[in-house]
Amino acid sequence: MSGAVPPRLRRIFPEPAELTVESFLEELLARRADRAPREDRPWLALNMVASADGRVALDGRSEGLSGSADRALFHALRATTDAVLFGAKTANLERYGRMVKDPDRRALRERAGLAPEPLAVCVSGELSVSAELPLFAELEARVVVATRALGRLEGARAEVDYLRLGDAGLETLVRALRSDHGVEHALCEGGPRLSATLLAEGLVDEFYLTIAPLLVGSPPFPVVQGPLAQPIRLELLDSIESAGTVFQRYGVAS
Ligand SMILES: NC(=O)c1ccc[n+]([C@@H]2O[C@H](COP(=O)([O-])OP(=O)(O)OC[C@H]3O[C@@H](n4cnc5c(N)ncnc54)[C@H](OP(=O)(O)O)[C@@H]3O)[C@@H](O)[C@H]2O)c1
Structure with missing residues (x-):
């Protein structure tokens, strides 16, 4: 880890408390036990960062929205999960690489009985994900590419499994x-x-939304881009503040 000062985290809901990134990480590991996966699919959380006007990118990338607290929580979430899902455009624009780089975090995962790093799962219907990404150059990376296309990524050094999506949506993938x-x-x-x-x-059980203290205006890339049959009700479970950035954890009504 870098020598940067760790962010100060303050829980503001449900009960006020001071946290550290490490205590948050321990909470996440402990919470795994309360989140029994269903027999047919994993327990799934969705994590996004947005500006106060609900935009997810600044100059085409999320980096400008993400402060040190959000980055720390982002990596803590990665460090405690079995698989990380992402779309092809996100992978290409954000130049996805190894899922957990920090050797201390990898060791912590192993002590908790997890694989050293989560499975990387790229969803790319038309196989538009770039084979040149650092992720595919990692010999040790375990990657699943979920696609409707029949081809393969040429030149990938990582171990890549292909999951061929039918027309049935993403349930096939999560199952x-x-x-x-x-x-x-x-x-x-x-x-x-x-x-x-x-x-x-x-398919989503919890939704994490970090709200950065920033207004971005256009272009209009909202947190959720696509139709929902009806509004989805959320229940606020947790709220953590750090330097004006607020991390919200919501339960998603089934
Ligand atoms: N603020 C944040 O937390 C955050 C997080 C992630 C991304 N972003 C930003 O969001 C922007 C990208 O948005 P996006 O919505 O286009 O990204 P995306 O969902 O990552 O990528 C879209 C691509 O992913 C594949 N895909 C997505 N859903 C699919 C499905 N149901 N079935 C099959 N393939 C599917 C398709 O790939 P094919 O083209 O191969 O079919 C599609 O073109 C970028 O500016 C990025 O920086 C922000």
């Missing part, structure tokens, strides 16, 4: 993660189009 890869807990990092499909198909 296969549970049955074929033993995934009990999964985390989706967006983008907005992948998030919309997972929400519309009723």
